[in-house]
Amino acid sequence: MGMHASGRSRRVAWAVVSGALVGWTVPALGAEEQASSTAPEIDPQALSALNRMGAFLRDQQSFAVRAETTTDEVLTSGQKVQFSGQSDIQVRRPDRLRADISSDRKQRQLFYDGKTFTVNGPRMGYYASFDAPPTLAKTIQEAEQRFGIEVPLVDLFYWGTDQSGVRDIQSAIDVGPARVQGVDTEHYAFRQDGVDWQLWIEKGDTPLPRKLVITTVKEPAQPQHAVLLDWNLRPRLDDAAFAFVPAKDSHRIVLEEAKARSRQPD
Amino acid sequence: MRTTRILSLLAITSSLGLFAGAASAREVHNTTRTHVNTNVDRGRNVNVHRDVDVNRDVDVHRDIDVDVDRDYHPVARVAGAMVAAVAVGTVVRALPSSCSTVVSRGVTYQNCGGTWYQPRYAGTDVTYVVVNPP
Numbered sequence: 001m002g003m004h005a006s007g008r009s010r011r012v013a014w015a016v017v018s019g020a021l022v023g024w025t026v027p028a029l030g031a032e033e034q035a036s037s038t039a040p041e042i043d044p045q046a047l048s049a050l051n052r053m054g055a056f057l058r059d060q061q062s063f064a065v066r067a068e069t070t071t072d073e074v075l076t077s078g079q080k081v082q083f084s085g086q087s088d089i090q091v092r093r094p095d096r097l098r099a100d101i102s103s104d105r106k107q108r109q110l111f112y113d114g115k116t117f118t119v120n121g122p123r124m125g126y127y128a129s130f131d132a133p134p135t136l137a138k139t140i141q142e143a144e145q146r147f148g149i150e151v152p153l154v155d156l157f158y159w160g161t162d163q164s165g166v167r168d169i170q171s172a173i174d175v176g177p178a179r180v181q182g183v184d185t186e187h188y189a190f191r192q193d194g195v196d197w198q199l200w201i202e203k204g205d206t207p208l209p210r211k212l213v214i215t216t217v218k219e220p221a222q223p224q225h226a227v228l229l230d231w232n233l234r235p236r237l238d239d240a241a242f243a244f245v246p247a248k249d250s251h252r253i254v255l256e257e258a259k260a261r262s263r264q265p266d
Numbered sequence: 267m268r269t270t271r272i273l274s275l276l277a278i279t280s281s282l283g284l285f286a287g288a289a290s291a292r293e294v295h296n297t298t299r300t301h302v303n304t305n306v307d308r309g310r311n312v313n314v315h316r317d318v319d320v321n322r323d324v325d326v327h328r329d330i331d332v333d334v335d336r337d338y339h340p341v342a343r344v345a346g347a348m349v350a351a352v353a354v355g356t357v358v359r360a361l362p363s364s365c366s367t368v369v370s371r372g373v374t375y376q377n378c379g380g381t382w383y384q385p386r387y388a389g390t391d392v393t394y395v396v397v398n399p400p
Contacts, residue, residue, distance in 0.1 A: 071300065076293045101390075108390045119387055125367075126374070128387040148389035150300070158303040165303045190302075197302050216299045223298040251367070251374040254386040256393075 046172035046188045053207045054160020062092040064235035067153055072223035080221050087152040090235060094135050096242040099152055111244035112139050118244040119149060127246055128255035148258035168192045180210040181228060194218050352381055356396045370400040
């Protein structure tokens with residue numbers, strides 16, 4: 001494993017190993033290591049790997065990706081519970097998107113057909129729509145900012161753009177090689193305000209993100225959101241896949257603007 | 267006036283199963299971040315509105331069973347009897363049991379034992395605002 005690792009990743013691996021070995025008998029050493037590891041460190045190669053992946057993703061004119069997610073929620077007692085979910089996302093640039101999202105608790109669908117954006121709850125029997133801008137980027141932005149709709153894996157659309165927040169990264173390290181679901185990847189770890197996050201990027205000509213873990217560090221319980229990604233870069237996506245047709249017994253309801261929600265009712 | 271408001275809060279609280287610590291162990295303290303990059307007020311969680319906006323009359327915390335599809339009822343809910351006192355304009359995340367869908371002049375309502383709710387999407391969550399009978 002160490003053969004292909006860079007000097008830095010060997011150092012990290014060594015720190016992990018030595019921490020694990022020594023930690024049993026000398027707990028104080030663990031504390032010291034923690035203190036010294038808070039110094040920010042930016043590996044330019046980790047950032048360029050992130051940018052290369054972003055550029056590759058943006059080059060894909062159409063793709064389908066399945067995301068298997070696990071998300072910790074923190075109860076008021078401090079206890080963590082974990083929920084599972086699955087998102088199927090289909091994209092055809094510049095103006096088509098569909099997402100089928102299901103978690104332990106709910107199901108949602110998002111449709112963008114170039115003109116209209118719709119959120120649908122198949123089990124609820126409710127849907128709501130807004131007139132969408134002509135491009136995917138603008139539509140995702142409007143869904144988020146105006147209506148508070150989260151498009152799953154929205155990071156995929158931001159990486160490699162000005163909005164990706166590479167400037168916000170305070171620490172970037174190359175952890176080393178790793179296999180994710182049978183695929184050879186390189187494992188990177190980043191820190192920025194509020195989150196520590198890790199990314200596993202496929203090696204070779206298709207630098208796809210294969211796994212993502214986000215740790216919310218401001219919560220004492222440090223809850224995590226983990227995603228495994230399964231890609232199809234040659235999907236067959238016809239217009240019908242992106243067109244929303246309401247079920248016979250479903251009802252259109254109001255889509256509330258996010259601003260309206262901050263007003264106190266009385 | 268104030269008493270009515272408190273009563274209606276009690277009614278809603280109990281209807282959500284959050285009353286008197288009965289379900290307090292099931293409240294979610296905060297929401298985990300699911301995106302690294304967000305256009306919504308960078309550095310802040312896009313999910314935060316869940317905790318601060320909806321259910322503001324009840325409790326800043328949400329119950330893990332409240333943000334769910336309507337037909338998912340893992341925990342028995344308090345019957346709808348007390349909900350009659352809910353004030354118009356109140357926003358809730360879950361309906362009492364035994365509601366019927368009514369469409370009037372193109373608007374969809376839920377009639378729950380005489381209290382009328384209008385469902386709407388707040389992000390991808392469905393919330394219900396108490397309204398006057400159509």
